[in-house]
Amino acid sequence: MxxxxxxxxxxxxxxxxxxxxxxxxxxxxxxxxxxxxxxxxxxxxxxxxxxxxxxxxxxxxxxxxxxxxxxxxxxxxxxxxxxxxxxIGPGIKTGMNIKYDNPRQVGADRIVNAVAGFRKYGGPIIIVDFGTATTFCAINEKCEYLGGAILPGIKISSDALYERAAKLTRVELIKPDRIICKNTTQSIQAGIIYGYVGSVDYIVRKMKEELGGDIRVVATGGFSTLIASESDLIDTVDRFLTLDGLNIIYGMNRTRRNA
Structure with missing residues (x-):
């Protein structure tokens, strides 16, 4: 195992x-x-x-x-x-050609996601990982990691609002039924969640314009299901994409490790 x-x-x-x-x-x-x-x-x-x-x-x-x-x-x-x-780091075989200006600056999780996304869904593909930060990664049909964008995570955004606005309370990150809300708690929830969906879709749309062609968008990470439920552009939610990527990369390096 x-x-x-x-x-x-x-x-x-x-x-x-x-x-x-x-x-x-x-x-x-x-x-x-x-x-x-x-x-x-x-x-x-x-x-x-x-x-x-x-x-x-x-x-x-x-x-x-x-x-x-x-x-x-x-x-x-x-x-x-x-x-x-x-x-995961320098010297580990991934099969992914990193086109970043400095490949060492790419987070290990982003590379692992890229490997899993390309292996499972092919390319071109955009992977959105909803973690502490939300990362957007673009991989083309040649299995080349092209780069992406990084956005403060939805929980960071929520915590910042609570910490900086004296009269606003911390809220649970659940989706309200409407955008025009009649109490402060739901107003905050609507603004954070629907506003975040808008940010994600805008970034994905601009990335699609740069990539061109038919592009699958895969979401992973803790808040992927919540955001994907309202997004117009996320095609697939894969909660265990990173773990799958680790298993795939292990398979690539197993022979050298046991040699």
Whole structure:
């Protein structure tokens, strides 16, 4: 079995693959202060619930945009799984030609998403990942990563409004039934959610104009279902795109690793 970690600024999503099939997954808060042992014990509890064992894990792969968490995760893999984790970064085979000005500046999660999106849906494709930041990535029919855009995440936008406006309260990010709302809570929800949908669709529309042709738009990440339910341009929601990408990249690097 393969244990895969997608480490984001707000959450760590981890999944277990058996014979290229995602058999279980979990989401936990990203905590810079957790030690390798604390992470290991937490994962053991998750494994026990699913009747899994660290002995079942044949390899570990990590994609991370949070450098401070990496030592603890890598040490946890060594101590509890007796495996040196594969880390997405320079030297890892992805099959993706990165056309960024500086390829090292592209977040690991964006590359993993691009690999999975192209493998699963072909190209050209636009991938929108709704995380702490919302990222837009464009991949052409030649499996070339062309670049994209980065937007503050919907939760960051909501928190900023609460923190900067004295009389406005923090609200749950759920979609109200109307845009003309009759109370402050729903007015904030309508403005944030429908306004965010508008921002996403505008960016996607402009990216489509630059790419040209028939382009599939795939959404992933925590708020993908919420935004896609109102978007005119998102074709597919794939909640586990990043985990699938980690499994695909592991397959590309397995032979060299075992050589």
């Amino acid at each position: 393969l244990l895969a970690f997608d480490v984001g600024n707000s959450n760590i999503v981890l999944g277990v693959f058996k014979d290229d099939k995602l058999v279980t997954h979990w989401r936990m808060a990203t905590d810079h202060n957790k030690s390798a042992d604390e992470i290991g014990i937490l994962i053991k509890q998750l494994f026990d619930y699913e009747k899994l064992s660290f002995d079942d894990i044949q390899d570990v792969i990590i994609s991370s945009v949070v450098p401070h968490v990496m030592y603890s995760l890598q040490h946890m893999a060594l101590k509890y799984c007796q495996k040196e984790a594969i880390v």
